[in-house]
Amino acid sequence: MIDANRLRTFTEQIFVAIGCSEADARLSADVLISADLRGVDSHGVARLPGYIRLYDHGRLNPQPRIRVVHETPSTAVVDGDRGLGLVVGPAAMQIAIEKARVAGTGWVAVRNSNHFGIAGYHALLATEHDMIGQAMTHAAPLVAPTFSLEKMLGTNPIAVAVPALTEPPFLADFASTAVAYGKLEILQRKGQPAPIGWAQAADGGPTTDSNAVKNGGALLPLGSDREHGSHKGYGLGAIVDIFSGVLSGANYGPWVPPFATAGFMQADEGVGIGTGHFFGAMRIDAFRPADDFKAHMDTWIQRFRSAKAVEGQRVLVPGDPERAMEAERLVTGIPVLEPVIKSLDELGERFGVRL
Amino acid sequence: MIDANRLRTFTEQIFVAIGCSEADARLSADVLISADLRGVDSHGVARLPGYIRLYDHGRLNPQPRIRVVHETPSTAVVDGDRGLGLVVGPAAMQIAIEKARVAGTGWVAVRNSNHFGIAGYHALLATEHDMIGQAMTHAAPLVAPTFSLEKMLGTNPIAVAVPALTEPPFLADFASTAVAYGKLEILQRKGQPAPIGWAQAADGGPTTDSNAVKNGGALLPLGSDREHGSHKGYGLGAIVDIFSGVLSGANYGPWVPPFATAGFMQADEGVGIGTGHFFGAMRIDAFRPADDFKAHMDTWIQRFRSAKAVEGQRVLVPGDPERAMEAERLVTGIPVLEPVIKSLDELGERFGVRL
Numbered sequence: 001m002i003d004a005n006r007l008r009t010f011t012e013q014i015f016v017a018i019g020c021s022e023a024d025a026r027l028s029a030d031v032l033i034s035a036d037l038r039g040v041d042s043h044g045v046a047r048l049p050g051y052i053r054l055y056d057h058g059r060l061n062p063q064p065r066i067r068v069v070h071e072t073p074s075t076a077v078v079d080g081d082r083g084l085g086l087v088v089g090p091a092a093m094q095i096a097i098e099k100a101r102v103a104g105t106g107w108v109a110v111r112n113s114n115h116f117g118i119a120g121y122h123a124l125l126a127t128e129h130d131m132i133g134q135a136m137t138h139a140a141p142l143v144a145p146t147f148s149l150e151k152m153l154g155t156n157p158i159a160v161a162v163p164a165l166t167e168p169p170f171l172a173d174f175a176s177t178a179v180a181y182g183k184l185e186i187l188q189r190k191g192q193p194a195p196i197g198w199a200q201a202a203d204g205g206p207t208t209d210s211n212a213v214k215n216g217g218a219l220l221p222l223g224s225d226r227e228h229g230s231h232k233g234y235g236l237g238a239i240v241d242i243f244s245g246v247l248s249g250a251n252y253g254p255w256v257p258p259f260a261t262a263g264f265m266q267a268d269e270g271v272g273i274g275t276g277h278f279f280g281a282m283r284i285d286a287f288r289p290a291d292d293f294k295a296h297m298d299t300w301i302q303r304f305r306s307a308k309a310v311e312g313q314r315v316l317v318p319g320d321p322e323r324a325m326e327a328e329r330l331v332t333g334i335p336v337l338e339p340v341i342k343s344l345d346e347l348g349e350r351f352g353v354r355l
Numbered sequence: 356m357i358d359a360n361r362l363r364t365f366t367e368q369i370f371v372a373i374g375c376s377e378a379d380a381r382l383s384a385d386v387l388i389s390a391d392l393r394g395v396d397s398h399g400v401a402r403l404p405g406y407i408r409l410y411d412h413g414r415l416n417p418q419p420r421i422r423v424v425h426e427t428p429s430t431a432v433v434d435g436d437r438g439l440g441l442v443v444g445p446a447a448m449q450i451a452i453e454k455a456r457v458a459g460t461g462w463v464a465v466r467n468s469n470h471f472g473i474a475g476y477h478a479l480l481a482t483e484h485d486m487i488g489q490a491m492t493h494a495a496p497l498v499a500p501t502f503s504l505e506k507m508l509g510t511n512p513i514a515v516a517v518p519a520l521t522e523p524p525f526l527a528d529f530a531s532t533a534v535a536y537g538k539l540e541i542l543q544r545k546g547q548p549a550p551i552g553w554a555q556a557a558d559g560g561p562t563t564d565s566n567a568v569k570n571g572g573a574l575l576p577l578g579s580d581r582e583h584g585s586h587k588g589y590g591l592g593a594i595v596d597i598f599s600g601v602l603s604g605a606n607y608g609p610w611v612p613p614f615a616t617a618g619f620m621q622a623d624e625g626v627g628i629g630t631g632h633f634f635g636a637m638r639i640d641a642f643r644p645a646d647d648f649k650a651h652m653d654t655w656i657q658r659f660r661s662a663k664a665v666e667g668q669r670v671l672v673p674g675d676p677e678r679a680m681e682a683e684r685l686v687t688g689i690p691v692l693e694p695v696i697k698s699l700d701e702l703g704e705r706f707g708v709r710l
Contacts, residue, residue, distance in 0.1 A: 246652060
């Protein structure tokens with residue numbers, strides 16, 4: 001277990017060491033540590049070495065000039081200037097929030113960015129202003145559409161955050177796949193098989209091989225197979241890809257560049273500029289008085305949470321499990337796996353920073 | 356097989372017979388026949404007797420005054436005045452389109468409506484104006500959230516339509532459940548079991564009973580079970596419910612009134628006004644030049660359609676199967692089941708209209 005603040009300070013110092021401003025380093029660390037606190041370990045400090053590899057490959061600009069390249073009263077397209085998605089995301093969300101103040105809603109498509117951490121972090125920013133927040137991003141292809149042998153889409157998550165009055169915000173934040181790739185990685189490490197419906201084999205058939213994605217297979221869309229609605233998960237992932245990539249002028253589909261590998265795609269191989277995201281902010285009182293809405297959200301949340309449940313279980317409201325995890329890990333610290341600690345120590349050594 | 360135009364004329368005449376204007380009757384028939392043509396038989400003329408039952412129960416106003424009750428440059432709340440959702444939907448979408456012309460995007464929450472037919476019909480309206488269209492609606496509770504024994508959400512569909520240049524529009528239109536209830540009804544009629552993962556039994560456990568929903572069970576969210584991401588389908592259905600119900604001032608969750616049963620909920624039992632929907636229109640050139648975007652959509656569509664596929668299958672783009680069905684049924688006519696024909700004949704007899 002490592003104390004969250006110790007991880008936070010270390011992460012900030014690493015980002016400063018590659019040339020980020022103090023403010024950008026602080027924000028980026030906050031996005032990553034927030035993932036660790038909420039139990040989304042795959043999107044936290046475990047990714048720090050990946051961002052540094054991006055920097056080493058010349059794909060990350062530590063001092064980006066993030067700018068609006070096109071706008072209307074309720075929309076903007078933002079060029080992230082190859083900045084950290086962890087910084088570009090909140091900047092774009094802030095523009096969406098400002099648009100919503102004036103026009104009722106704000107919608108920002110982003111290109112020329114890279115991995116932005118957990119989508120929920122960005123969506124939640126809007127709730128502080130009595131707005132509903134939305135954040136989505138595409139990612140490098142790991143997912144086979146229904147009947148496809150090729151990987152065509154990323155895990156393409158979508159997050160929607162809705163403020164309530166006395167209850168904490170509703171926060172749905174989920175990938176458009178049956179499971180995150182991180183869940184297969186956990187089974188790989190343990191040498192255990194995966195449930196049918198998480199991945200497909202190289203021939204497109206069902207498999208329990210937790211290494212299937214590496215062995216020519218692919219992750220499956222939410223729904224797993226045609227009979228259980230995989231075409232719906234594919235549709236959802238496709239919408240995220242079109243909003244994040246085609247609307248913004250970024251790459252899309254199989255052309256989305258990988259997060260941080262050596263064999264990354266050259267700029268001139270793509271169909272657009274870098275990785276894209278899409279953000280939305282809707283002012284509650286552009287629809288009905290904010291306190292009125294938020295009181296009804298309390299009713300919604302309390303009614304769902306009190307639904308009669310299967311024995312031994314409870315019905316949760318989206319956001320509940322992550323919030324409970326955060327409360328726990330703020331006290332206990334964050335369990336960081338040995339290989340992750342090793343990779344962080346290597347970074348520390350390289351940049352003269354101590355974990 | 357019944358010719359589409361014969362069904363269309365009959366449906367129009369029935370709506371006129373209950374007091375709808377010629378224009379509203381024509382539009383309503385178009386929404387229903389469009390569902391039949393695209394193969395979504397559960398949302399076509401089979402529903403006509405249900406709308407008439409709504410009318411008989413005093414829950415349907417054939418001459419509604421549809422009005423904007425609140426607005427900002429990019430948003431509006433519309434009161435449907437208990438009109439046919441088939442009419443309220445396109446009216447609200449038109450307001451979203453007008454907002455988008457000026458503000459870049461338009462977002463309309465609707466209350467005091469009822470069943471609006473297929474979501475895709477409404478979303479597609481935006482594409483004729485070089486806009487991306489979105490339509491969603493909640494519905495009466497049939498679905499159990501993850502670990503719930505109670506039915507708390509409807510099948511809550513979402514549709515997103517995106518225009519392309521030479522290709523027909525991308526159209527994703529799907530319920531947030533593993534399957535539509537209509538698929539269980541087909542198996543009920545045949546006396547056949549359902550695949551595991553479509554519904555849960557009264558105790559919340561897995562079942563192959565195609566009558567499970569009637570026998571105290573429930574439909575399952577997209578993802579089917581916790582291990583395969585049912586909490587994601589639940590999250591998606593919840594978002595649709597909050598946008599359609601809580602934002603608009605309609606009912607929500609378990610309080611959403613049933614489509615057209617005798618045992619409908621009294622107005623004073625609810626938490627809002629009638630059934631709700633949510634619509635969005637985003638002007639493409641609020642983000643990038645429309646022809647530029649649409650050319651990239653052609654590339655997106657062609658790349659996905661040409662993905663290497665499982666033997667004997669093709670990778671489809673959302674909207675492909677329904678378009679193929681429409682082309683076929685315009686020629687062959689629409690296969691209407693015997694019980695549906697009988698119920699239409701009864702309506703015809705009552706109103707002096709011949710099918």
